[in-house]
Amino acid sequence: MKRRVLVALLLGSAVGGVVRLEAAEQPGEIKISAKKFEYHPNKVTVKAGQPVVLVLTSEDRIHGFKMPDFGLRTDIVPGQETRVTFTPDKPGNFSFFCDVFCGDGHEDMEGTLVVEA
Amino acid sequence: MQHVERRDFLRLAGVAGVTFTAGLFPHRQASAQAGNDFHFVQFSDTHWGYSGPANPDAEHTLEKAVATVNGLPKQPDFIVFTGDLTHTTDDGKERRNRMKRFREIVSALQVKDVRFMPGEHDASLDKGEAFKEFFGDTHYTFDHKGVHFIVLDNVSDPAAKLGDEQLAWLAADLKQRKPDDKIIVFTHRPLFDLKPDWDWTTADGAKAIELLMPYQNVVVFYGHIHQENHHTTGHIEHHAAKSLIFPLPAPGSQPKRTPLPYDAAMPGLGTRDVDVGQKIAVVELPVTKKG
Numbered sequence: 001m002k003r004r005v006l007v008a009l010l011l012g013s014a015v016g017g018v019v020r021l022e023a024a025e026q027p028g029e030i031k032i033s034a035k036k037f038e039y040h041p042n043k044v045t046v047k048a049g050q051p052v053v054l055v056l057t058s059e060d061r062i063h064g065f066k067m068p069d070f071g072l073r074t075d076i077v078p079g080q081e082t083r084v085t086f087t088p089d090k091p092g093n094f095s096f097f098c099d100v101f102c103g104d105g106h107e108d109m110e111g112t113l114v115v116e117a
Numbered sequence: 118m119q120h121v122e123r124r125d126f127l128r129l130a131g132v133a134g135v136t137f138t139a140g141l142f143p144h145r146q147a148s149a150q151a152g153n154d155f156h157f158v159q160f161s162d163t164h165w166g167y168s169g170p171a172n173p174d175a176e177h178t179l180e181k182a183v184a185t186v187n188g189l190p191k192q193p194d195f196i197v198f199t200g201d202l203t204h205t206t207d208d209g210k211e212r213r214n215r216m217k218r219f220r221e222i223v224s225a226l227q228v229k230d231v232r233f234m235p236g237e238h239d240a241s242l243d244k245g246e247a248f249k250e251f252f253g254d255t256h257y258t259f260d261h262k263g264v265h266f267i268v269l270d271n272v273s274d275p276a277a278k279l280g281d282e283q284l285a286w287l288a289a290d291l292k293q294r295k296p297d298d299k300i301i302v303f304t305h306r307p308l309f310d311l312k313p314d315w316d317w318t319t320a321d322g323a324k325a326i327e328l329l330m331p332y333q334n335v336v337v338f339y340g341h342i343h344q345e346n347h348h349t350t351g352h353i354e355h356h357a358a359k360s361l362i363f364p365l366p367a368p369g370s371q372p373k374r375t376p377l378p379y380d381a382a383m384p385g386l387g388t389r390d391v392d393v394g395q396k397i398a399v400v401e402l403p404v405t406k407k408g
């Protein structure tokens with residue numbers, strides 16, 4: 001099957017950790033790295049109904065990634081990629097956060113998935 | 118000791134606050150309770166070692182609360198600390214220093230039967246190693262005046278799990294109980310999904326609740342959320358306690374679970390006095406006794 005265009009505009013370094021995933025027919029990959037006590041990017045924008053693959057890595061220790069609104073959670077283990085595939089089926093802003101206690105600042109380790117209609 | 122009616126001693130102590138009366142042990146007959154009523158005090162989330170704007174009085178708040186509880190005319194049978202005794206630190210030596218100082222402060226409590234359990238700030242970075250050195254086991258049971266107490270550890274695993282081993286231990290303990298036995302559970306995190314997107318839950322807490330469900334008289338006291346909260350899963354009641362460091366917002370009341378602004382009157386902080394009889398009466402105690 002001919003690979004369709006996957007465009008992930010990595011705006012993170014320019015605008016403070018924001019990634020926007022443009023239209024795609026195959027799952028688009030979004031890379032998110034974790035370290036105490038932040039995700040980078042910490043704001044990700046996707047389209048409702050478009051499958052997404054989150055590629056999660058850790059720079060320091062085991063962190064968690066939990067997004068209850070979509071029933072997602074996984075450990076993020078240093079030295080390996082953790083891939084989470086899902087299709088956001090509803091528009092809105094949804095939080096994700098670390099659910100593996102990682103120290104003084106753990107409670108602030110979170111981000112937002114923006115799902116556009 | 119001179120007999121003092123509960124309502125009277127609270128008034129005399131000047132600590133009468135909001136009383137929450139719950140239907141604890143609704144399936145017990147009144148006659149079975151005669152002469153066995155008692156009370157205990159719950160401290161939670163003292164976070165010794167915290168320093169920050171959420172509580173500029175952090176170095177003294179715990180000592181004030183100890184003094185207030187020592188001032189109760191009728192001392193409790195025992196005192197329980199439901200976790201986060203200390204504020205977390207990456208430095209294991211500093212963690213032990215904080216636990217040592219915490220233990221020194223609470224040693225001033227007049228009541229010497231004191232039960233401890235860890236919160237994630239105490240135990241999640243070293244799987245409870247330092248906590249065990251200072252305070253012993255992280256999960257255990259004890260019995261007091263006909264009530265079976267179960268202390269559960271949902272924090273030594275940094276992923277907030279009780280774990281299969283502890284759940285098997287719980288199941289084995291419960292098999293020794295009769296369906297109408299009185300059971301009180303102490304734990305740090307809520308066993309139910311109070312606010313999952315704020316991580317106010319226990320990953321496998323539903324399994325513990327399932328194990329407890331066949332027992333008719335079960336109540337859970339916990340901490341972690343730094344505020345009073347009352348919830349029911351089936352017939353099991355869950356009562357969250359205030360903190361002694363800073364209050365957190367009501368679930369979902371603001372976008373983030375950031376501490377509420379500091380108020381020198383500390384209305385959101387305190388301990389609680391729990392009367393255990395045919396029913397339960399929870400009286401929230403302030404940090405400092407009024408005038």
